[in-house]
Structure formats: structure tokens, C-alpha cells
Amino acid sequence: MASGIPETGRALRTLVTENGTVEVSVQEAPIPELGPGDVLVRVEAAPVNPSDLGILFAGADMSAATVSGSWEQPVLTAPLSPGAVRALAARVGKPLPAGNEGAGTVVAAGASDAAQALIGRAVAVAGGGMYADYRRADAAQCLVLPADVTPRQGASSFINPMTALGMVETMRREGHTGLVHTAAASNLGQMLNRVCAEDKIPLVNIVRSAAQEEILRALGAEYVCNSTSPAFAAELTAALEATSATLAFDAVGGGELAGTILGCMEAAAAKDAPGYSVYGTTTRKQVYIYGGLDRGPTIVHRTFGLTWGLGGWLLTPFLQTIGPDRFRELRERVGAGLTTTFASSYTQEVSLAGALQPEAVAAYTRQATGEKFVIAPQSG
């Protein structure tokens, strides 16, 4: 181990207990041994993404969360429903690391040339356990940040950028020519607008407020539909007719939105369809649910024939289908655009312990548009 590396480091741990609670705490643990191909990354920035919340809090009722312990060693405890505890049986009693992605500086490396070459470099890492002072990583899995990109700028280099590119890639592979995106003013949604503008892909943005509409208009988005508008279905149908978009990615999940999109896609397709069929048009219509801003049931009024699909979409298995060469191409595109197309911005920076304070938890679990947290372990 190189000099100057402490023997232990802190990390967030999340534990589902037999008592039906989830406990999230800051734990001190030994710095792991490095294999020949490993590097040790001193984590400087790790974002709080929606996809981190399921691991951190396991679907607990966060309105009933309490924090005990000291400022430096807080323990956040929140109750789980009996149903959630049953579903989480495999997690009970096993503390898990958290933090899907982040970036930092390589402060030690194994003996291999590839690992040694990264010493002192700023790298981004995805794959969990980034809410920590130090994270061991396979050198081959690190994205080396360009010289002018800071770890904070590179911290969100995987999930949102690869999700945006994955949506476009899915569209091409499944034979669609335009996209629909919900919760479209999100950090990811804004990124998707920049990608689609670059690639000249028509994109229909669905938002839930005038303020969100304004964010996207300011970004140059052409098609923005507000689901709270009384004429939403007609406005969405018109946008779908103009764009021929037949593939949607939905972050909301619950309620009637996914079904409404399918219905409007069918209405747009029917305007061009020859004649009438009791089974609807032959236009393939697909909605992928990739998030769960609304945890309630998905309610689908099947008024759009039989040529439709609804399903889940998850980044990691999708990336496994595209092959290593295409994966590398997408990663390189992200690396080249971290301060432009794929830039993320944060409204709040917190330490590991600060991430467990009630007001911080309340803020980032709200998943409000324009509010994004980054954890900076070295800040406290």
C-alpha cells in the first residue's frame, strides 16, 4: 500500500433488520487489499441518483425516519411495511454498500501496468459502493477523466449519460424513429434533449408543470407537453403525429400516463392508417417504464388495439446486449462530452454524515426537478 493511505475509511452502509426497519449509517472499515489489476480511488464526488434510493432506503417510509448517534456517526432508522420486509428477505441482516457511481483520484494501484498507469489520475467508477472515502476498483472499469474535467464534473458519467444513450440505442435497435420521455425536465431529461438535438432525433417531452415546460423550452426543446393541461391528450397526439415517435421511456410508472401515451400514439397512427380495423393500427407502440416516481399501480385503458407493448427497462442488462465494442463507443462519447452534452449540475453538496441528516434526506428523496445532491466524502 502506498504511503499516505490510511488503514481504514468510512462508508455508508444500509441494513434491513429483523425488526422491520432499515438502518443507514456511517461505518469505519479497513481499506481493502488491492489485486494486481486494482486501483484505490479516493472518492471525491458521488451523486444521489433516483436509482440509489432503493438500495439506501429499501422503500421504507421516510416520513417516519429518525436519526440517532453523533454528527459524525449518525444512524438513520426508518420503518418498513410488513410486505416490504418479506420482499427484502434476502437483505435482512446483511449490511450493503451504496452509491452507484462517482469519481475521485487514484491514490494507490496494484502491480499491473494498467493499474500503475492510473496513479494520480482522476477517474470515474460505476458499480456500487461509491458513498465511501475509498473504493477499490478494477483499473479496466475506470473511465479516465480528461485533464480538464474534475471528479465532481465526472461523478455522474455513467448512469444518466448511459441511460440517455441507451434510450436512443434502444430506439434504433427496435426500429423506432422518435422518442417520448416523461419527467422530461429532470437532469436526465435535459441530457436526453441535448443528445437528441445532436443526433437529430425527434423527442416529445412530457412534463407536469409550467415551470418544467419553461426549463425545456429554454433549452430549445421543440415538443413539450404538460400533462396537467386540460388538452393534454390532444396536444400529445399532435406532437406524436408531427414526430412519428412510437417509443416512450417513462420514469413515472404509476397511474394512467403510460396508457395515455399508448392511446395517443394509436390516435396519431390512425390518422395515417388506411381503413378501419377492430384490432387497431399495425403501428408498433412501446412504452418502457424505467423509474417509479409514482409507486402506485399502472392503470392501462386498452383503447389502442393489440399492437402495443409495455415493459420494464433497466440499463445494465440493456448494455449487456449491445456488445463490448458498442459499449466502448458510447463510453467514449460520454467521456468527450462531460462538460457539455453530458454535464450534470448539483444544487447541494453534503458529506457522508451530512447525507443522513433529516433535511438532506427529505430534500433528495423528494426527487424534485432541478434539485440534485452530490456526496463529497472528503468534505467532512
Place this chain on the structure above:
Amino acid sequence: MASGIPETGRALRTLVTENGTVEVSVQEAPIPELGPGDVLVRVEAAPVNPSDLGILFAGADMSAATVSGSWEQPVLTAPLSPGAVRALAARVGKPLPAGNEGAGTVVAAGASDAAQALIGRAVAVAGGGMYADYRRADAAQCLVLPADVTPRQGASSFINPMTALGMVETMRREGHTGLVHTAAASNLGQMLNRVCAEDKIPLVNIVRSAAQEEILRALGAEYVCNSTSPAFAAELTAALEATSATLAFDAVGGGELAGTILGCMEAAAAKDAPGYSVYGTTTRKQVYIYGGLDRGPTIVHRTFGLTWGLGGWLLTPFLQTIGPDRFRELRERVGAGLTTTFASSYTQEVSLAGALQPEAVAAYTRQATGEKFVIAPQSG
């Protein structure tokens, strides 16, 4: 035209009117001219399938249907909801033929050898307009019935048999190894049991009553789950674990059944899955809705991770994907099994006019298990 063929024939016609009603009537019309490759089929039997009802009655409120006109020339009139009329705009004022499939005897033929060869033969035809005294058909599209098969036995040779084979074909093409079927005691469901038994495919039957369960048990079905059982979810999960079935075909559509199947598939998969993932197992789970016994909304509680799909499934476009060679193989299998594997039975036979009588309409629109109508145009 050969001698003995009248100049006109009767046929059922369905008309959506500007007044917001659907009118179904018996109309007399000239016998169509035959092209060189055409034959004229005197229709002897045409089943009333669930897929015929949408064309015949256009989703009208059949509880408010009235019948006027004479016994020989009845006119059934039923009111449409304003929403249905909008959706049916393309049908307004255009009388449509009905009857997706049927069988009869070739009584005249065009000049081609292929057409002439069919004179006097019993053939089955699919493609609409079979609720008629006579139907012109392309000789190449006729299924010539074996000598020991009557038109009544061959009348249902397309929709149910090809749907059952299409489900199995879809399973193989999409990489699944077992099937789930709802409304499984139906004529189609019983046929699917025979096909799966022949092909040694595990099949989980879902029914809604003890009587339906009994029908399938008597047929030798191994896995039958009654959705009205208090332990339905546990029983279905156990059957899914035993069969590894990850593809379901659902005739119900509305309510929570499709989502419950996905949830039980996930529970069965999780028992074998290594470790816990917040995104659920990586087992692909798919439900295709191919019917609408429950026209209400599909309600999906998303408790099964992100590796799932729900969609519509329709026979004709599916058959277009399998290619003409495979299509011919499936048709030949049906032709060879019309009195065994692919046999249909009927509880009621009615004439064209009889099919519009209130008690007949009430009976076949109920789509009750074990009750199936066949229209015999020559019977009255």
C-alpha cells in the same frame, strides 16, 4: 357461372350509423364474379368466435339491443357510446361483412387449374365474410378438408388452431420453455392443452371456477389454478416454479390478473435467484393480452422488478412474421388433426337470421365456457 348457382345470396352486414347505433341485418346481394383463380364456396358452417363480436357489434351495449323486421330479414339495432362512435369514425355509413372463418363446398370455380380442381370439395376459408350463403375465395387460400372431415368439423380450422399453435410458436421464438393461459377452459384453451400435451410443453391453466377446473382435470391437465381460490397467488407461484413458465397468454385483459401473473412469475424466479437485487431477478417475464373478456382497465402493481413485458398479441401479424414455409407446416398440422387435436364442438346451430334473434345474441355474447355457436347459412 355454373348452373344451379343462384344469382343472389344472403349475408350478414354490420353498419355503424351516424345516429350512434350499430345495425346488423341479413342482406341479399348479387353473387360475386369469379376471377380465374377464385372459387365460390357455399358456406355450410361458420363459428361465432370472440373475435367476430367486435366486428359484428362494434362494442355496442347489447343489453339495449332491439330486433325489428321480419323473421327472415331481421335488423338488430344497438346503441353505441359517444366515445365508441368517435373511435369507429372510419366505419360510419359503410356496411361490413362479418364471420372470420368457416367451411363449405366449392360450387363454382374460375378457369385456372387450381380453382377447377376444388369443384365439389369441402374447404375451409378464413379472412372474413363467412356469415353468408356464398363466399368467393382465392383457391390458394382454401384449406382442402380431408375426405372424412365435414364442413362443420372444419369450420373452426383457422382461428383457434392457429392461435394455439401461434402461442407455442411465440414461446419457442422468444426463448421461453413453458406457457400460462387464462380463461383456460375455453374451446381454445382445451385445444392448447392437447397441443402442449403432444409437444410436451408445460402449461399452467388459469380458470375462474371449480367447474372449469374440472373440465381441464378431466382432459388430463396437470397444472390448473383457480383465480377465485383464496390461495391463488401461492398456488400459481408453485405451478410456475414447477414448470418454469415465463410466458403467459391472457384472454381476460382487464383487472389485476395479468399483473398477478407477472408477480407470481417473479416470485417463482426469485426462489432460484442468487442474492438480492433492488431491480428484481433477471428472468424475462412476459404476458400477452390477446382477448378482452374484461373490457376494464388493466391494473398492474409493479412488484416484480424491471425485467418484464406486457403487450398485445394478434394472430394475423404474428403469422406474417413466421414466413410462408412455417405457415404451411402449421396449416398441415391443423388439417391432419381436425377431428382430434384441433376439434371444435358447438352447443347451438343457428341460421343467418337466427343469429340475430335476441336469445341467441344474449347467449353467444356472454362468451360462457362450453357454449359455442355455429352459423349454418343453408339451414334456413
